[in-house]
Amino acid sequence: MRHQNFIDRDKLYGMLENNAPTESQLNDILNKARKLKGLNLEDVAKLLSVEDEAGIQKILDTAEYAKNEIYGRRLVLFAPIYTGNACVNNCVYCGFRRDNKALKRKILTLDEIETETLHLLRMGHKRALLICGESPRNDANYMVEAIRRTYAARDEKGSSIRRINVELAPMSVEDYAKLKAEKIGTYVCFQETYDPVAYAQFHPAGTP
Numbered sequence: 001m002r003h004q005n006f007i008d009r010d011k012l013y014g015m016l017e018n019n020a021p022t023e024s025q026l027n028d029i030l031n032k033a034r035k036l037k038g039l040n041l042e043d044v045a046k047l048l049s050v051e052d053e054a055g056i057q058k059i060l061d062t063a064e065y066a067k068n069e070i071y072g073r074r075l076v077l078f079a080p081i082y083t084g085n086a087c088v089n090n091c092v093y094c095g096f097r098r099d100n101k102a103l104k105r106k107i108l109t110l111d112e113i114e115t116e117t118l119h120l121l122r123m124g125h126k127r128a129l130l131i132c133g134e135s136p137r138n139d140a141n142y143m144v145e146a147i148r149r150t151y152a153a154r155d156e157k158g159s160s161i162r163r164i165n166v167e168l169a170p171m172s173v174e175d176y177a178k179l180k181a182e183k184i185g186t187y188v189c190f191q192e193t194y195d196p197v198a199y200a201q202f203h204p205a206g207t208p
């Protein structure tokens with residue numbers, strides 16, 4: 001996955017040193033959080049520096065309050081369909097990395113995608129996440145066909161997937177437009193770290 005150095009690493013690490021809030025500072029930050037307007041960088045750095053149990057419990061209570069106010073008691077489940085495990089990248093933590101010669105590579109056919117979708121429908125799923133490694137073998141045109149087949153699948157009761165989200169590599173504007181035209185829910189490009197030092201460590205040369 002691609003990355004940009006737009007993060008001031010030294011500043012962020014510096015803010016975490018000797019920055020534990022006093023009790024009254026902690027209360028002020030949590031009262032601000034309860035207004036549901038967000039916190040700034042300094043507030044967050046102070047919260048991350050809290051180590052005592054009572055302080056951590058106050059943070060958890062506030063987080064629960066904010067979650068319930070914003071989302072209520074709603075829980076959304078979605079099921080992944082891995083359409084392929086081929087990948088041109090070499091992220092060291094991932095079994096799909098190209099140097100992993102022990103892995104048998106597989107790109108699902110459209111029929112196989114339909115079979116997977118039917119399994120999920122019979123289990124009651126209504127939301128699917130299409131996800132795969134970064135490879136010319138699963139380019140945007142393949143994903144368009146995969147999305148169409150997933151939406152078109154119907155189980156014995158006539159149930160179908162209501163929403164498909166995708167987790168895919170960065171792509172061209174034209175390719176994003178193709179996905180949008182297929183009525184996907186959300187596109188996510190997942191990047192495990194924005195720390196440039198950790199990024200270089202976990203993504204050796206050749207990984208964009």
Ligand code: SF4
Nearest residue numbers: 087089091094097133
């Ligand atoms: S780009 Fe994604 S699938 Fe490919 S090796 Fe990295 S984490 Fe794994």
